[in-house]
Amino acid sequence: MLDLPKLYFIGGQSYSGSNFDLWEYDLSTNNLTRLYKTKPTDIGTHGHACQLIKEGNSSLIYTLYGMTNKMNDLYCKIRMIDITETDKITVKVTKEKPDHMTCRGNFGFSYDGQSMVIVGGEVFPNFVMKDIFWITFTGEYREQYSHPLFEPLSGSAVLAFADYVFIFSGFHDGSFSIDSDLSSSLYLTGFSGNLYCGYGFYRVDGYCEPCGEGTYKPTYDGVCLECPPGTTHDLKAAMHISQCVPCPSGTFFNEESKKCESCPEGTLCPVGSSVALNSTAMKLEQQSQPKNFNQPSMGWSMTILGSIFGFSILIFIIIFCSAFLFKVIFSVYDVYRGEHIIPRGETSYEEDKTKISFVGGFFTGLVMIIINFNFALFIINYVYKNEDELRSLVPMISLVQDQDYSNNHLILEIYMYSYRDDCSNIIEIESSFFNTTYAYFDEIDVGDNITACNHVIDIDFNTLFTTGSSIKIGLKEYTSDISVTLSGKSGNPGVDSSYTQIVTPTDGLVFKGNDPTIFSFSLMPAYYSYKGLFGQLSEYLGFRVSSFVAPVMGSLSSIENIYLETGFNIEVMFIMSESGMTTYRFHSIDPISLVILMLASVPGLMELCAFFVRSYERIYYLVKRVKVGYEGASVAEQYNKLKNQENNNRPEPEDINEKDKEN
Incomplete structure (x- = not known):
């Protein structure tokens, strides 16, 4: 019985007698497997008819009649063997004996899609039949007799096709008789009522x-x-x-x-x-790794900030010069009141200190703008230049000793093209070291009637390995292009490390057969440490994935023989690197220190503007040739000088008493 790429054999005769064993021979793997072994309750037969019939999702084998031992005792029952689940095969008798046909064995037989054609056969040694029967054994049981042959025959070759039956050769006197002679006859007999043409043919206008x-x-x-x-x-x-x-x-x-x-x-x-x-x-050989850290470029930030700064000063000057109220407000709250140079005599301080200075108001507004933009400059530098990173290679063993590499997880993806448009065939996975789980598959439409299958496998392991470990994968397809991608956490938070290897055979061959195609990947343990804004520490572990060697092709087959080979195999090798990678990312300054630095810059900026105030007033009065009270003195300096003079001119208490006595 043929069901490509498999052949089935049931029953037969050996030196120990007849049996009812069921064997499966796989043409694609050249493996012979016994699916069912004769039980004590079974009756072994030989010289019987058998047929594999698929009904819906069920696969059923029927055996009809036959002989039970070397004495050729007849077995007259029809049995049904359900092989839908090969690990739960059941045997059931569907018919105890023929209704009208004489029970027999070693007959010629052929199935025409409706009925089993039984030609001749032996009733017992030296007694051979020459009749023809059509036996319908599925559904409602029926027997139909046809015109007999011209001679008795057993063991003939029979082919039922459409409305015809071809019969060739056989034994005249029984195949077990030492006196039996062979027939060289070829019969062609017709049969009406068959609606089927058989495999490879279709009916057109009755033909x-x-x-x-x-x-x-x-x-x-x-x-x-x-x-x-x-x-x-x-x-x-x-x-x-x-x-x-x-x-x-x-x-x-x-x-x-x-x-x-x-x-x-x-x-x-x-x-x-x-x-x-x-x-x-096309899927190309590629890799994805965390990028080297580079402090981000400020880009146009400084240009934009400078433009806004200049524009703000220009707007302030325009408003200050054109809006009197605006000018008065800034001048009233002059922060440089004690820094002005007074263009009057030394005795005029009491009068001048109550007057406002538009120059002071102008520089007060100006220093406020400068301080705010200085804060903005601090913040921009903090955002772009505060973070830094250090990377280094260390011996793998030292990294493993310091860190707990458990609950490791990788993802393996197998990407291939399949003309069948069906990726649902579950693949077989085997590994002695890794815990593997078939996660899911994707069917990706890459063209009309062309599907790319992407099989995804989860890989888990709790300890690191020093020697190569592998995963063996069996696929029930064939393909001319295999892409294998290994990916996992790189250690850097939110970034994976992956590598894709591709192999394509030449000369029009396809991957098919037992020898696996080998893909080799290198794993480098990685450690990542991140120091947050306020010193909090975060640690991450992962692997950097790379290629170890180029893929090695396994079994290949020509496209004409793809159905005589079942699937192909892949082996993924994992090699642990002798080195590990450590990455430390940190902030040069924390936010509190930034605020302190920003505030510490304010006095210096104010003093700088005070210098500009004094310089402006000195130059202005010098150009105008206006005499100032105390040469080059500010209000504060003049005030202190007047106070000192007043204290020097104040009489001592003893002098006051003597004057009182004189009076």
């Missing part, structure tokens, strides 16, 4: 015609199916999808010409392409 190029028919009934997009063939009466050969890598299937044509320059055509893909669909 069975072969399916044409690029089509196939894998069932007894129904119509011819077109080969999947991106595949074709030049056969007649193709019966299985395996006969649809995908277009080689570098070509695509042209719907108009119905042929595989070369991929246009600048486009991508993986194996089985139905259209040429845009180059943006």
Whole structure:
């Protein structure tokens, strides 16, 4: 019984007698597996008929009649073996014995989609039948007799096709008789009532015609199916999808010409392409790592701040000169009242100290603008220049001793093109070191009828390894392009480290077979320390992912044999680096210190403006040739001088008493 790429065998005769073992032979892996072993309650048979029938999601094997031992005792029952779940195979008798047909074994048989055709057969040694029966054993049981052969036959080769049955050769006197002679006859007999044409043929006006190029028919009934997009063939009466050969890598299937044509320059055509893909669909070998820290550029900040500063001073000058009330307000609150030079005699201080100075008001407003923009300059420098970072390489062992590398997590992505447009085949994952979980898959439409499958696997491990550890992955597809990406936390908060490796075979071959394609990645432990604005410490752990060596290709197959190979394998190797990376990011100054520095700059700015006030007044009165009270003296200086003179002229208490006595 054939169900590509598998063959099934049930029962048979050995030196120990007949059995009822069920075997499965996988053409793609060359593996023979016993699915069911004969139980004590089972009756082994040989010389029986058998047929695999798929009903919905069920896979059922039927056996009809046969012989039970070397004495050729007959077994007259029909059994059904449910192999839908190979680990829960069940056996059930559906018919105890034929209604009218004589029970027999070692007969010729063939299934035509409706009934099992039974030709001749042996009742017991040296007694051979020559009749033909059609047995309907699924659904309602029926038997139908046909015209007999011209000679008794057993063990014949039989092919039931549409309304015809071909019968060739066989034994005249039973296959177990030493005197039996062989028949060289070829029979063709008709049968009315069969609605099916069989595999590879379809019915047209009562006749069975072969399916044409690029089509196939894998069932007894129904119509011819077109080969999947991106595949074709030049056969007649193709019966299985395996006969649809995908277009080689570098070509695509042209719907108009119905042929595989070369991929246009600048486009991508993986194996089985139905259209040429845009180059943006290509996945390139690449990596993503945290960027080196560079203090951000101020850009236009200083230019903008300087422009606003100049514009603010200009606006202030215009308003100060044009708005009298504005001028008076600033002059009344003159912060440089004690710094002015008085253009009068020394005795005029009491009068001048009550007067306002527009010069003082002007510089008062000016120093307020300067102080505010000085604060803005502090803040801009704090934002752009306050943070810094140091990186260094250290021995991996010392980093592991200081840090707890547990609960580590990586993500493995396998990206490939699939002409089947189906990524739902669950992959097989095996690893002796890592805890792996198949997370999910994505079906990414990259073109008409072309799907890119992205399988995602979560990898967890609690201890670091010093030697290479690996994950073995089995996929039930085939492809001409494999992309493997390994990613994980880099240590830097919010930034992942990843590396993508790509491998593509040449000569139109595809990945198919048992030998794995090996991808090797290097992992470097990383430690990140961040000191916050107020000294709080945050620590992060991760890995820097990179390529260790170039991928090594595994088993390859020609596109004509893809269905004779089941899937392909990938092995991902992990190599731990001997070095680790440490990163320390910190702030040069905290916000409180910034505020203190900003406030500490205020007296200096005010004194600077006071210098400009005095310089302006000296130059102004010098140019105007106006005599000042005390040469070059300010109000405060003159006030102190007058006070000193007044104190010097004040009489002592003894002198006052003597004058009183004289009076």
